[in-house]
Amino acid sequence: MAENGPLKVALLGAGVVGSQVARVLLAEGDTLESRVGRRLELVGIGVRREGIERAGIDSSLFTTDSMGLVTRGDIDVVIEVIGGIEPARSLVLAAMRSGASVITANKALLAQDMAKLSATANDNEVDLYYEAAVAGAIPIIRPLRESLVGDEIRAVMGIVNGTTNYILDKMTTASLSFEEALQQAQDLGFAEADPTADVEGHDAAAKAAILAGLAFHTDVRQSDVFCEGITSVTADDIAAADAMGCVVKLLAITKLTNDDEPRVIVKVHPTMVPKTHPLASVSGAFNAIFVDSRDAGQLMFLGAGAGGAPTASAVMGDVVTAARNRLRGSAAHVQTGYMKREVAPIGDATARYYISFDVEDRPGVLAACATVFARHNVSLQTVQQSYLEGLERRDGFAARLGVMTHEASETDLAGVLAELAEASFVGTGVNYMRVEGS
Template structure:
């Protein structure tokens, strides 16, 4: 390693759970990192919103703390900027300023990448710098680089992932312990798996941003969060979990990215709870773990599994990018830029084809099943299985109108046809309630 070369100067934006872990790793493992890069790296400054609080963090050099992020990224001699503050602004402005100053950027900002990756890549190309973002999707799991580099010579057809640890923890505990959604969410908050405001996780916003990034990489087309169909898990009930178990399935919150065939290849990106068979590789992913399942033409099926969040795991992904970008800097090279040559359109959710599980509360009278079946047939939706259970026949000692529960599983149908069927069912006098509609994926 050349001894006469000055250290590469690194600016760190943000010093929360991830940022403080990154700062400690850079300072504590300086010799190892230098040996891997071929040149030392040195923290030039750490920008935070509350400098006084950050100066008391263990392992974080207090003398490097500053409240002026804009000055830091524009400071002469900065080679690399690490952005872990999140959100759209001021992160976007700071990243663009850093690139204009000649610095390469490593970011974990999934929200910004899913919203405006195009302008970031354009700036990186204009100023001849790198943009790396492994930590933006699935924490420590290496999935961005395989899609961006390792599989770039292959044709990817599908990327399906469990990319949010909070929702996976909740659904896993509802399945294994039998508790309800609200109870399990409260437990997840107590254990630190869920935020005090869990909206981004349980309503699918976090997973949708990651699905947009995965789709963009896999299918060489720009996909934004707004292009991703999103449904949360708040409506998943214990009855849904039990029905899945009876079918030999488990309920998971999935990010599904795939190409549709008709009338031309389009990108379909969606995030929602779904039943998947126990034989599927993602079915056994429990607790707060993440996993991404990729199908390609040549390499076949690949599975990436590990910790998808947390300070140390995410910092590991950040440091991996730092080493790569620093090596490029030493060699005068650049990594890959944006690959959006395909420019595929976004498929409408109504055109997505899958199977469905529907649970109905109906009057237990002659002809009801035939009426229900005709409703499905009218919309071109074929039924695979039908199961009926009588719920109640008497109340207060007097004969009442019997109610029954129908559990139906369809063959593959478009989302548009299924939604039209459900709308019609809700208008039938024989149907007291459409209790649940859930997709069945994976076979």
């Protein structure tokens, strides 16, 4: 860094987010200089192929030699928004080893290699910031990493995928089927042509791993996250949730077990959320994250979770912070994994559950059902019975039970479900959904 000269910035990726970041750097130079204390100069943009016009961006900035760009030796900050594991991983590691601080929005890379990336940043005394990786414009990484670091986080629970929230919201408010709501989300640009990563929960699982690592100071990878998507959520599930005073959301959840040596629970799945909970009212493609801590209490973060401008806002916040640190000759030490907590298997996770199933309408059936639950240490909170009419009545099963349990383990729930499936007085198709946020 030349004394009194500009700080040199390299950008990797020129897609929706990258192009917006480039435009901010180029158009807001005076404003950024006043905030940083030194000019930020965009010196190159690494792309896969040249020749694609991006409005407002000088074509001479583009290069296909991304590795040469990040290792040229005079780069102060590298912004990585290309996504995926490779070549992003190699480029980010090379940039830090060449003395550049790194800003990334790459949730997949962070969820796989956070420990390696953090150690490399520390070893080379550079910054690693990633506010945009979890919830777009919502500031959640910095609160967990800095603002609440003196507190004790008890749980983090959030809507971290706008596509699935939009789909479930339309299934609830407009009575659309999953397929209809997905098509509408695609037509509006909220869902990709191939929505698998969103609707199967993989995108949320990567973000859950990042949140869990920050909240509980433990190395957590995406492969550690229990993951269920929303493709099996039906209109009946939405109606059942409404009848219980709940709405269905795809939640990323991380919390600790109640053991003497607490372990980390981290999971993503469709969830019934009571309508009284702040997350229940989050509509459309918005994201929201709910944090429960010992001293600060309950905190809610809400906002746009994706899109070029919102994500670029989070990226640029990190850029300004890293640039200021650069001028001071310091770097924020990245502390991850020092608690070395174990990630617990899903069987040890606990929740409340809503279970619905058809039964014979005769004396003794309700008592027999209660015995099944008791045998597996699952306590019943409420039981609702309704009667089936017309085509709903199958093979003599004339009643439907809807059961809300008290908190129980996934292992005990599995025992209940297996026994109900084999019981002669229970019809086929025992359905259940987890309930969180009471």
